[in-house]
């Protein structure tokens with residue numbers, strides 16, 4: 001099994017954190033090429049044109065961070081990162097999905113529409129030119145603010161997004177936040193103290209080290 005990564009990108013990082021939390025080791029292939037783009041070899045081999053992608057020994061490719069995590073969770077159930085029973089799993093799925101759409105989505109909207117290296121690449125996975133939309137930069141920044149507020153209220157006094165257990169909802173929310181902080185200088189608002197405490201505790205985990 002091998003994982004196609006792109007150093008610094010938030011979506012492959014979700015899978016890398018998951019692997020470290022599980023203690024799973026596999027071959028990691030860097031796909032980044034000059035000019036902040038995926039290598040021509042990878043793009044020619046993958047119709048989705050995005051990472052992460054997990055390649056099984058028979059050549060089967062699995063794309064989408066959570067599909068990869070689901071596959072690995074089934075093979076390696078412990079420690080559980082996707083819920084422990086029907087209700088817990090539904091809560092984890094619900095908050096992970098919100099972290100993806102509202103956190104990773106917002107961070108991506110802000111970054112891709114502002115960074116000069118992504119000129120003509122306003123959306124991932126497209127072979128044709130997609131113009132950046134400057135208006136989406138401020139909207140992405142506003143969406144990050146709404147994401148912080150929503151997750152701050154959800155975390156409350158709990159250690160993690162869905163309560164007592166660290167899960168993929170934490171991984172996705174953390175990767176969105178860390179990416180937006182590093183590349184777009186987004187700050188966690190002072191009013192979101194629960195979020196800030198949670199963020200520091202996840203950042204201290206061994207799995208968060210790059």
Ligand SMILES: N[C@@H](CCC(=O)N[C@@H](CS)C(=O)NCC(=O)O)C(=O)O
Nearest residue numbers: 009010011050051052064065124125
């Ligand atoms: N929904 C996908 C998102 C994948 C995605 O957008 N990956 C980005 C890196 S974070 C990518 O491959 N971008 C290619 C590009 O910018 O050309 C997932 O969950 O894995």
